[in-house]
Amino acid sequence: MKSLQKVQPTDHELLLLMFSGDEDAFAVLYRRRQGPVYRFALQMTGNTVIAEDVTQEVFLALLSKTAKYDAARGSLASFLYGVARNLVLRRLEKTVEVEDSAGPEDILDDLTRRETIESVRRAVLSLPPVYREAIVLCDLQDTSYEDAAQVLDCPIGTVRSRLNRGRSMLAQKLAVRV
Amino acid sequence: MKELLKALAENDRDLEAPVAVEMRLRSAFRRKHARPRWPYFAMAAAAVLVLLVYLRPKPQTMEIAVVTPPVPTIRLARPVAKKVVHRKPAPREVVTEFYPLMEDPPPFERGELLRVSLPASVMRGVGLPVSEERLTEMVQADVLVGEEGLARAIRFVANRP
Numbered sequence: 001m002k003s004l005q006k007v008q009p010t011d012h013e014l015l016l017l018m019f020s021g022d023e024d025a026f027a028v029l030y031r032r033r034q035g036p037v038y039r040f041a042l043q044m045t046g047n048t049v050i051a052e053d054v055t056q057e058v059f060l061a062l063l064s065k066t067a068k069y070d071a072a073r074g075s076l077a078s079f080l081y082g083v084a085r086n087l088v089l090r091r092l093e094k095t096v097e098v099e100d101s102a103g104p105e106d107i108l109d110d111l112t113r114r115e116t117i118e119s120v121r122r123a124v125l126s127l128p129p130v131y132r133e134a135i136v137l138c139d140l141q142d143t144s145y146e147d148a149a150q151v152l153d154c155p156i157g158t159v160r161s162r163l164n165r166g167r168s169m170l171a172q173k174l175a176v177r178v
Numbered sequence: 179m180k181e182l183l184k185a186l187a188e189n190d191r192d193l194e195a196p197v198a199v200e201m202r203l204r205s206a207f208r209r210k211h212a213r214p215r216w217p218y219f220a221m222a223a224a225a226v227l228v229l230l231v232y233l234r235p236k237p238q239t240m241e242i243a244v245v246t247p248p249v250p251t252i253r254l255a256r257p258v259a260k261k262v263v264h265r266k267p268a269p270r271e272v273v274t275e276f277y278p279l280m281e282d283p284p285p286f287e288r289g290e291l292l293r294v295s296l297p298a299s300v301m302r303g304v305g306l307p308v309s310e311e312r313l314t315e316m317v318q319a320d321v322l323v324g325e326e327g328l329a330r331a332i333r334f335v336a337n338r339p
Contacts, residue, residue, distance in 0.1 A: 021211040023204060030200055038195040043186075055195040059203050063210060113185070120186045139183040140190065171179050 011076040015069070030059055033077060036141055037084045043136045044088045046125040054087045074150045081143070081151040085133060092129055123173040131166030138163055223279060223300055224329050227321055230294050269337035276322065276331040277304035289324040293335070301334055 017025030037058050042051035061083050069079045124135055137143040149156045299313045318335040
């Protein structure tokens with residue numbers, strides 16, 4: 001692993017080392033990829049405990065090879081998002097949908113940035129999951145449409161239409177012009 | 179709208195999973211890749227097994243020559259009473275139960291049973307009583323070897339008349 005500190009190894013190289021038992025390689029890979037997975041889960045659920053659990057389960061699945069990553073089918077990041085998405089959707093089925101408590105009048109009254117951000121977060125969380133995941137991936141996680149399509153297992157056109165629909169729903173909720 | 183989403187993305191940009199998650203995952207990683215703690219007798223059995231596999235005599239090739247049979251000569255002879263051969267009954271094989279050689283073996287799919295000779299001390303390793311003076315005696319055993327080459331279990335064989 002000493003050489004890994006000098007040059008940035010690819011995800012694939014780290015995976016090979018990891019599967020051969022190199023714990024440092026696993027740690028490097030985890031630190032590189034855990035942030036987006038955690039944020040995705042958090043922005044999808046609004047719950048730090050679930051986000052933490054999902055992040056752990058995603059990497060446990062990678063370790064145990066229960067979810068097999070195939071480099072030919074896409075990037076590791078997309079793969080991890082895909083596993084996280086399945087776990088998140090499973091959790092969302094069990095939890096009550098978040099009520100949209102951010103009415104237009106509330107937004108106008110939200111003067112501080114912090115409050116505005118939390119209002120947006122609540123509005124995102126109140127979207128149906130199918131639109132929420134498109135917004136979270138493309139607008140919040142800055143994932144490309146191609147990668148998002150792979151994660152969501154749908155054509156790029158569907159990603160675009162879900163994004164548009166999600167944004168307009170958000171705009172309605174926030175009473176802000178797009 | 180884009181500005182608001184951008185503000186949320188910026189706000190969350192540095193959010194990461196708690197360090198405890200990494201600790202738990204690293205612990206799981208170590209458990210997964212921990213070398214199986216083979217007991218002494220398993221190591222001994224494996225070593226002997228390897229030796230036996232390499233040292234066992236190779237089957238000899240037989241050359242078959244075509245020989246013209248001699249022309250039989252016919253003689254009249256007095257009938258001879260057949261000899262009655264009293265053969266000893268084949269010894270009955272008695273086996274013990276299988277004793278595991280690995281603490282946490284991977285799932286078993288296929289494998290084979292190998293008959294080997296081992297020092298009796300191996301029996302003591304699995305908890306069977308063996309007196310001190312017989313520890314160096316060789317005993318027969320069947321070792322169950324998985325297709326991945328791991329010796330998984332052992333049973334001991336005794337021949338009773």
